[in-house]
Amino acid sequence: MESLRITLEQSEIPTHWYNVVADLPTPPVPPLGADGKPVSAAQLAAIFPAAIIDQEMSAERWIAIPEQVREIYRLWRPSPLIRARRLEEMLGTPARIYYKYEGVSPAGSHKPNTAVAQAFYNQQAGIKRITTETGAGQWGCSMAFAGQMFGLEVRVYMVKVSFQQKPFRRSMMQTWGAEVFASPSAMTQTGRDLLASDPDNQGSLGIAISEAVEEAAARADTSYALGSVLNHVALHQTIIGQEAKKQFEKVGDWPDVIFAPCGGGSSFAGIAFPFVAENASGGRHGRPTRLVAVEPSSCPTLTRGAYAYDFGDASGFTPLMKMYTLGHDFMPPGIHAGGLRYHGDSPLVSQLYHEGLIEALAVGQLATFEAGVLFARAEGVIPAPESNHAIRAAIDEALRCKESGEAMTILVNLTGHGHFDMAAYDRYFAGQLEDFEYPAEAIRASLEHLPKVG
Numbered sequence: 001m002e003s004l005r006i007t008l009e010q011s012e013i014p015t016h017w018y019n020v021v022a023d024l025p026t027p028p029v030p031p032l033g034a035d036g037k038p039v040s041a042a043q044l045a046a047i048f049p050a051a052i053i054d055q056e057m058s059a060e061r062w063i064a065i066p067e068q069v070r071e072i073y074r075l076w077r078p079s080p081l082i083r084a085r086r087l088e089e090m091l092g093t094p095a096r097i098y099y100k101y102e103g104v105s106p107a108g109s110h111k112p113n114t115a116v117a118q119a120f121y122n123q124q125a126g127i128k129r130i131t132t133e134t135g136a137g138q139w140g141c142s143m144a145f146a147g148q149m150f151g152l153e154v155r156v157y158m159v160k161v162s163f164q165q166k167p168f169r170r171s172m173m174q175t176w177g178a179e180v181f182a183s184p185s186a187m188t189q190t191g192r193d194l195l196a197s198d199p200d201n202q203g204s205l206g207i208a209i210s211e212a213v214e215e216a217a218a219r220a221d222t223s224y225a226l227g228s229v230l231n232h233v234a235l236h237q238t239i240i241g242q243e244a245k246k247q248f249e250k251v252g253d254w255p256d257v258i259f260a261p262c263g264g265g266s267s268f269a270g271i272a273f274p275f276v277a278e279n280a281s282g283g284r285h286g287r288p289t290r291l292v293a294v295e296p297s298s299c300p301t302l303t304r305g306a307y308a309y310d311f312g313d314a315s316g317f318t319p320l321m322k323m324y325t326l327g328h329d330f331m332p333p334g335i336h337a338g339g340l341r342y343h344g345d346s347p348l349v350s351q352l353y354h355e356g357l358i359e360a361l362a363v364g365q366l367a368t369f370e371a372g373v374l375f376a377r378a379e380g381v382i383p384a385p386e387s388n389h390a391i392r393a394a395i396d397e398a399l400r401c402k403e404s405g406e407a408m409t410i411l412v413n414l415t416g417h418g419h420f421d422m423a424a425y426d427r428y429f430a431g432q433l434e435d436f437e438y439p440a441e442a443i444r445a446s447l448e449h450l451p452k453v454g
C-alpha cells in the first residue's frame, strides 16, 4: 500500500544548515548604518550575540547545527512530507501534490526552527534575557517556547490590537514562561512617548520592534531576536528544504515546482534555498525546480515593490537593508494573514528574485481562504491563513495541469496550522472578508519616502 506520510528517522535530521550566500551569482550588498556606511559586527553586538552576527555575515556554504539544537528539534522533527492524495482526487488533477507540514512544532509553525537556534546561541553567550516583538503571535510563541528550553527569560512586545484580539496566543506565551506586554507599553521610552500623545494607540509591528530593540540595546544581559527577514533566520529555516529533499529521494519523486507563503521570506527561504544550488547546476533530473514565493495582493512586496535600501521598521531604528519594499511607512490593511503584513522582504530572497532565480506571485484574500477550506475538507489539516496563500497557488497550478494533462510534482510549504486563527475563518464564512488590491498611487506615495542612499 502506498504510504501518504513520508517520514524520516530522527538520525536523518540534517547536521548542517545550508547558506545560499555561497551559491549566489553575485555577493550580497551589506546593510548600511545611519551614516551610510556598512554596518559593522561591533554595531550589531549591542543586540545580538557574536555567533548570530557571524552567521548573519557568513558566506560559508554549510554551517553545523549544534547538537543541543538538534536535540530540541527532535521533539517534532523531522516534520512529515505528506502526499495530498485526497486533494488531488477532489481537484481531478494528474499532478502529484505534496505538503511539508511544519504545523507539528509545539508553537504550531516553522518559526521554532530559528527560535531554538537563536535561544541556544544567546544562552552560550551568557545572555539571560531576550526581547522580541510579535504581531499575530506565532513568533512570540516560538521565542517563548525556545527561551524556556534554554532557561532564558523572554519578554514579548505584542502589538496592542493583537494582544486584545488573540488572547490565547498570549496565554500560550505565558504558559511557556514569557512576559507579554501590549505595545506600545510603558516599559520603554518609545512606548511612553507614544502613549503620552495617544493613550489609545493600537500599536504596530514597527512600534513593537522599536520597543524590543530599545530595551535590548540598553541592557548588557539582554539580546533582541527577530523571527524572519535576516540572513541567519533564513539559514536556520533551511532544515525544511533539506529534509524535503531526503523525503523526495526516499519516495522516488522530485518537485517540479515549490510554493511557499512569503511575508518576511523565512519559510520560503527555508524550503526553497536548498533547491537553488541544485538549480544552478541544471536541476536534479536535468530540470530546475521552479521556486515560487506567494504573497497577499494587499501587501505585494515582491510583485509590486521597489528593490532599494530601506529601513526594517516603521520608525527608522534599524539598519538599511537592500530589499524589495513597499516603503517603511507603508500601512498594510488589516488582512487576516498577520504574518504576511510586512513592508519589506528578506534581502536574500529579494536578491534571488531580482536576479531571476526565483518567482513570485500575489493572490487575493478570499481566494486563499477558499483554498484553505477546500484543503481542510480534503486533507484534514486546517492551515494557517498565511499557508493558505501557498495552497491557493498550488491548487491553481494543479488545475492548470488538469487542463494540460501534465503530471507534474508540486510541493507546498504548509508553514503552520490555523487553530488560533479560527476567528478569521469565521469572518470568511460570514462573508465579512474582502479582497484588497493595494492602490498603485498609495504604493508610489510610500516609495517616495525611501531613504536616499549613495
Ligand SMILES: *Cc1c(COP(=O)(O)O)cnc(C)c1O
Pocket: 109, 110, 111, 138, 139, 227, 228, 229, 261, 262, 263, 264, 265, 266, 267, 268, 339, 340, 384, 386, 387, 415, 416, 417
Ligand atoms: C510568520 C508566518 C509566515 C510568514 O513569515 P515568513 O518569514 O515569510 O515565513 C508564514 N506562515 C506562518 C504559519 C507564519 O507563522
